Amino acid sequence: xxxxxxxxxxxxxxxxxxxxxxxxxxxxxxxxxxxxxxxxxxxxxxxxxxxxxxxxxxxxxxxxxxxxxxxxxxxxxxxxxxxxxxxxxxxxxxxxxxxxxxxxxxx
Amino acid sequence: xxxxxxxxxxxxxxxxxxxxxxxxxxxxxxxxxxxxxxxxxxxxxxxxxxxxxxxxxxxxxxxxxxxxxxxxxxxxxxxxxxxxxxxxxxxxxxxxxxxxxxxxxxxxxxxxxxxx
Numbered sequence: 001x002x003x004x005x006x007x008x009x010x011x012x013x014x015x016x017x018x019x020x021x022x023x024x025x026x027x028x029x030x031x032x033x034x035x036x037x038x039x040x041x042x043x044x045x046x047x048x049x050x051x052x053x054x055x056x057x058x059x060x061x062x063x064x065x066x067x068x069x070x071x072x073x074x075x076x077x078x079x080x081x082x083x084x085x086x087x088x089x090x091x092x093x094x095x096x097x098x099x100x101x102x103x104x105x106x107x
Numbered sequence: 108x109x110x111x112x113x114x115x116x117x118x119x120x121x122x123x124x125x126x127x128x129x130x131x132x133x134x135x136x137x138x139x140x141x142x143x144x145x146x147x148x149x150x151x152x153x154x155x156x157x158x159x160x161x162x163x164x165x166x167x168x169x170x171x172x173x174x175x176x177x178x179x180x181x182x183x184x185x186x187x188x189x190x191x192x193x194x195x196x197x198x199x200x201x202x203x204x205x206x207x208x209x210x211x212x213x214x215x216x217x218x219x220x221x222x223x
Binding site: 035042098 | 141149150151152153198200202211212214216217219
């Protein structure tokens, strides 16, 4: 089956810093989504991005489907950005999840 | 965006009792809903796929008699953990996809179950 790998597994940054999270996948996929799980466990859908680049405020994402990776950029980090960021790829309407990147933003 | 609501957000129960978790799509009809389980510091694991009006499809290793799923309407799916035991304590999350959106899924708030 499809393998999804995220890096880095952990990231600690000062408030205001920029970061790049990576998601590699082992086979062609129909789509890819990025999620933020906040410290209370709630999952927020950040981007639905099978290919190309999207931006939403301080966050942006780029997926290069031909090279089987996606990047999530967070600029000017805030403490509220802390949590775990997951990428997930679609396989027949079911999501295959990466292990996540745990992000801690220090004030 | 689409809204999926899950209830209760937190439940504590005694060992041997059953617990029902509801998942509702508030502003769209979801023919398919998914139930996930998340252990501490781990990614989500798909438990089952719930289709309106038919039996749920369970992933390998998930006990269908332990985790009863009912998808009675296009906006409601329920997960019942029967005869719960401490090892069933976990974070359970449901998701649903809007029709014709090619796999984009939206998630409920999650339900944290603690079995004493």
